[in-house]
Amino acid sequence: MDEKFKKIAMENSDSIVHLWLDEIGSMKDYNYTSSISEELFESTNREFVNVIFASIKNQGNSKTVEDFSEKLINLGWPLSYITDGLQVFRRVTIDYILSQSDQVDSTYISNVLQSVDNWTEPIIRQLVNEYTGSWEHIVSLQRVALQELSAPLIPVMERITIMPLIGTIDTERAKLIMENLLEGAIKHNSEVVLIDITGVPVVDTMVAHHIIQAAEAVRLIGSTCILVGIRPEIAQTIVNLGIDLGKFPTKSSLKKGFRKALEITDRKVVDLDKKYGEIEEMIDSLGEG
Template structure:
């Protein structure tokens, strides 16, 4: 930034901040639940940060913006607050520059271009910060989902259950298959119950993945029972013409376990 522009901005700092606050006040519409005093306090910090970093070294200025943005990101503030805030600051600054009688008219385009580059640089950095944070959060969520998704749980000797919850896509179907086969070997399961009670929609693709899983179970010497067939799921399967007759199905997990016990020559008896 040109020293003359920075000097002008510092000399009119209070007026620039005042005009920016008036412009940015409307941004509170992005979250009506945000406390007004917190919003105004954050605006105060934001605009002072912008002014205070004008004459800093690039790396130092970036670090201060990064630290400020990180705190607000963790608090749930949207990216639009930063981008719109910087755009409004550019508008206020341009208005101040062009209305200043001492401003050299022959340098107007050069100065405005410099202001544009500076504001765009800050916006790009904030977008990068948010993108990086979002990608990191998404990566951690995927890891957590992978750790918690589709576990094979031994419930009795030689009988295991795999409860499925949520939507099943191709990537998750691959994970289900891996956990299923590895779990059968590890737990020495002879009967596996795949519980789809928590699967909201069973379409052709989901049914295809389930059929593949049951065939894989059969290939490693175990029996597969599909449980959790709700009436609406049964109707959908019939309407889609999906053939699930190749392996047993039960409406509830309890009935599936009873069948599993029978297949392993056991049964539940009352002791009373």
């Protein structure tokens, strides 16, 4: 019996597609697709219904379904577009098949319902699984990228690295900061590591504790940690909280911290214009002599 109904659906696919497109189109003004251009909406709907019929005909086409699901994610369309579209297809197809027969007994109707469900349910499962799988993969990649950006360690000069921190610091991020500091300091053979908290909006007891732990860990592997970006309000908060930051150097700005790092590594900033002037004066005095 299922093959009979499938034959009716495939032979009359144009009519079913037309009915499906009409009903989906009427939903556009009332749901999440209202802001989508007519051209994109129509082309995606046609691709969707083609995927449905291809799955019915070929008993599932994983590559086609996977590509369509990934396209929807890239377009930013929600999962409800898939479920709504398949429910509309189910309803339209059942109505069309029933309209093609004079039989109205409950057995026939039950067979039609069961047959159409047997087509649509695997498609729903496959599309939803592919959609959620692709979404989870994208979210996972984004999470990794955000983690890398949340605690970057930047080698700016031989033996000197900087970790600029922006945003709030929670326990999970503090752990990442610690790991990146230690791994990066060893990898870059850092003698001095500057932690820049200019972009950290609030430094409370927990944040200060995490920073102190990180600085202490860096000290234990033989490097010096300099905390920079101590704004006046942050300094006042630290004093009011009774937090001791005396174990490692602190500076109000990255510029001052970098100068300190140069001193620690036996280097300094030289004014070339001034230096050239001194050399010229020395040459002039030698010439006069």
